[in-house]
Amino acid sequence: MPTFSQVFPSLPLAELATAGLGTTPEQLARILRRGRALTLDDFAALISPAAEAHLETIARHSQELTQRNFGKVIRMFAPLYLSNECINTCSYCGFSRHNPIPRITLPIEQVQREGAMLAGRGFRSLLLVAGEHPKFVSNGYVTECIQRLLTHFPSVSLELGPLETVDYLPMVAAGCEGLVVYQETYHRTTYVALHTAGPKKDFDWRMDTVERGYAAGFRRLGIGALLGLHDWRSEALAVAAHALHLRKHCWKAYVTISLPRLRPAAGGFQPVNPMSDRQLALLIGAFRLLLPQVGLVLSTREGPHLRDGLMPLGITSMSAGASTEPGGYSSFDENWAPGEQKGEQFHIADERPPELVAEAIRRHGYEPVWKDFDRSLVVAE
Amino acid sequence: MSTTLQHAPLIIAGRTFSSRLFVGTGKFPRPETMRDALAASESELVTVALKRADLSGAGDAFANILEFLEPTRYLLLPNTAGAQNAEEAVRIARLARAAGLPTWVKLEIHPDPNYLLPDPIETLKAAEILVKDGFTVLPYINADPVLALRLQDVGCATVMPLGSPIGSHRGLETRALLEIIIEQARVPVVVDAGLGAPSHAAAAMELGADAVLVNTAIAIAADPVRMARAFAAATAAGRAAFEIGLGRQQSRATATSPLTTFLG
Numbered sequence: 001m002p003t004f005s006q007v008f009p010s011l012p013l014a015e016l017a018t019a020g021l022g023t024t025p026e027q028l029a030r031i032l033r034r035g036r037a038l039t040l041d042d043f044a045a046l047i048s049p050a051a052e053a054h055l056e057t058i059a060r061h062s063q064e065l066t067q068r069n070f071g072k073v074i075r076m077f078a079p080l081y082l083s084n085e086c087i088n089t090c091s092y093c094g095f096s097r098h099n100p101i102p103r104i105t106l107p108i109e110q111v112q113r114e115g116a117m118l119a120g121r122g123f124r125s126l127l128l129v130a131g132e133h134p135k136f137v138s139n140g141y142v143t144e145c146i147q148r149l150l151t152h153f154p155s156v157s158l159e160l161g162p163l164e165t166v167d168y169l170p171m172v173a174a175g176c177e178g179l180v181v182y183q184e185t186y187h188r189t190t191y192v193a194l195h196t197a198g199p200k201k202d203f204d205w206r207m208d209t210v211e212r213g214y215a216a217g218f219r220r221l222g223i224g225a226l227l228g229l230h231d232w233r234s235e236a237l238a239v240a241a242h243a244l245h246l247r248k249h250c251w252k253a254y255v256t257i258s259l260p261r262l263r264p265a266a267g268g269f270q271p272v273n274p275m276s277d278r279q280l281a282l283l284i285g286a287f288r289l290l291l292p293q294v295g296l297v298l299s300t301r302e303g304p305h306l307r308d309g310l311m312p313l314g315i316t317s318m319s320a321g322a323s324t325e326p327g328g329y330s331s332f333d334e335n336w337a338p339g340e341q342k343g344e345q346f347h348i349a350d351e352r353p354p355e356l357v358a359e360a361i362r363r364h365g366y367e368p369v370w371k372d373f374d375r376s377l378v379v380a381e
Numbered sequence: 382m383s384t385t386l387q388h389a390p391l392i393i394a395g396r397t398f399s400s401r402l403f404v405g406t407g408k409f410p411r412p413e414t415m416r417d418a419l420a421a422s423e424s425e426l427v428t429v430a431l432k433r434a435d436l437s438g439a440g441d442a443f444a445n446i447l448e449f450l451e452p453t454r455y456l457l458l459p460n461t462a463g464a465q466n467a468e469e470a471v472r473i474a475r476l477a478r479a480a481g482l483p484t485w486v487k488l489e490i491h492p493d494p495n496y497l498l499p500d501p502i503e504t505l506k507a508a509e510i511l512v513k514d515g516f517t518v519l520p521y522i523n524a525d526p527v528l529a530l531r532l533q534d535v536g537c538a539t540v541m542p543l544g545s546p547i548g549s550h551r552g553l554e555t556r557a558l559l560e561i562i563i564e565q566a567r568v569p570v571v572v573d574a575g576l577g578a579p580s581h582a583a584a585a586m587e588l589g590a591d592a593v594l595v596n597t598a599i600a601i602a603a604d605p606v607r608m609a610r611a612f613a614a615a616t617a618a619g620r621a622a623f624e625i626g627l628g629r630q631q632s633r634a635t636a637t638s639p640l641t642t643f644l645g
Contacts, residue, residue: 071408254494371444
């Protein structure tokens with residue numbers, strides 16, 4: 001079976017993006033009557049400039065499809081940053097190798113402390129995040145973190161540097177259920193220009209990581225592009241194509257898509273082709289109309305007002321009260337002021353504590369769901 | 382409602398149910414709304430996803446769905462949603478039993494997380510194991526008459542074929558196969574999934590289903606409590622009509638010239 005990196009070069013994504021820009025009102029009317037996007041052409045039409053006038057209709061279809069498939073619930077999760085050590089040079093990332101930030105890999109005991117704090121705040125679903133560094137963030141270290149954290153968290157997922165299938169096996173065996181790998185940009189030339197050194201330079205290797213993870217037994221696969229590195233419409237089309245590929249080739253996996261917009265970070269990289277809030281809402285709707293059962297994740301990269309507004313438009317999963325600095329939960333002190341965390345990957349925009357985010361979710365008529373997985377499904381007690 | 386449309390009680394594995402509407406507990410906007418909708422449905426059997434519940438016995442306030450389900454009012458039917466194969470389903474069912482939950486289990490195994498369609502092979506495997514292990518097994522299946530018979534043969538207490546995919550609200554798209562399942566069944570047939578309107582529930586009952594299970598249509602309704610009542614009324618009406626006997630639908634006028642008068 002071909003991997004996505006093998007089929008990717010032959011996908012007519014540039015043509016679709018160009019054709020999408022010329023979407024006519026008649027094309028849009030046909031899609032909106034149906035309330036579904038059946039092809040990538042439909043998807044391109046739904047993110048076209050012409051579609052912006054129909055945002056309200058698209059949002060309504062998106063909400064209806066989301067509620068039928070997921071109900072009126074939002075799944076809650078928190079990221080736990082294990083390490084900001086990284087051997088890659090990525091122009092836009094705060095952890096980039098040559099950025100002069102304090103570097104740390106949390107000792108296992110501190111990982112447990114951080115986990116206990118997050119569990120105390122209600123989280124039962126955790127995303128472990130780390131820079132790519134085979135020495136500090138070794139496979140054995142990650143597996144041990146998973147084992148220790150499973151006492152608090154029924155669901156643990158990973159967002160790490162890409163590994164081989166065989167390296168993922170012990171992590172899955174330990175009870176880890178999800179793997180998140182953002183391609184960052186699906187535009188090869190941009191990718192090469194932004195990832196100038198380190199193993200991350202290999203575009204194709206990264207692209208096939210979730211498929212290698214699936215082969216190891218991960219049941220949730222997260223993908224996404226970092227919006228702001230290249231034209232967002234082209235990126236969205238590539239993410240959609242990737243999700244469609246995974247639906248066919250990794251059919252047992254629940255696919256989630258994140259829509260992170262680039263945030264200010266150490267290194268000072270400026271977003272290109274920034275997308276507006278309305279365009280972000282449009283994109284959520286377009287993904288939902290193309291992929292009614294896909295998980296759509298909204299992180300604390302967006303501010304409270306926008307997050308609250310986007311929540312009922314098709315989002316299924318949200319983080320809250322996140323720290324993007326290793327040790328950021330347990331080292332937090334009351335005198336801390338925004339912008340003072342020097343070791344963070346990027347600075348978050350929604351700084352509300354989890355209980356306030358949960359309250360906002362309830363206010364919008366949704367239930368925040370903290371536990372939606374049981375480790376007994378994957379691990380014999 | 383129930384007094385005017387009183388119908389024969391339903392018996393599953395020796396237990397009697399006066400309501401033929403079963404309700405699911407997922408997708409509700411608030412646990413309080415779920416509790417009120419369940420009460421309004423007058424259901425006596427509600428199913429709950431074990432993955433949403435705290436099975437550790439620690440009383441987790443962030444996974445407390447069971448606290449909203451009164452065990453004296455309902456028979457709690459734990460379901461194995463999230464399991465992708467027989468091994469996982471058996472494991473979580475046993476864990477639920479160890480946590481003190483009822484030994485009735487709604488066996489749901491769906492490896493495809495998109496349409497949540499049940500895996501027939503793994504379901505049959507798990508059903509065999511769980512029945513032998515003393516569970517009362519109610520398997521969620523596609524509307525497959527042969528699978529329904531195979532599950533009866535291994536000792537399942539019901540079969541629960543789907544009307545259409547979960548959450549689709551498309552009603553009885555599997556009608557032709559449901560008719561065969563109902564005709565051949567020796568155990569109660571519960572039509573599960575896809576019932577998006579009370580009329581769908583009524584239609585299933587008129588067809589001769591023994592009960593229906595509804596979740597999404599109630600949970601995401603603008604007023605779940607009233608929608609639960611509407612489903613209860615429709616289920617009772619459909620059952621009453623089935624018991625009374627519906628006139629056959631006529632698709633054409635009766636021929637005026639009799640065919641058999643020549644026989645004298």
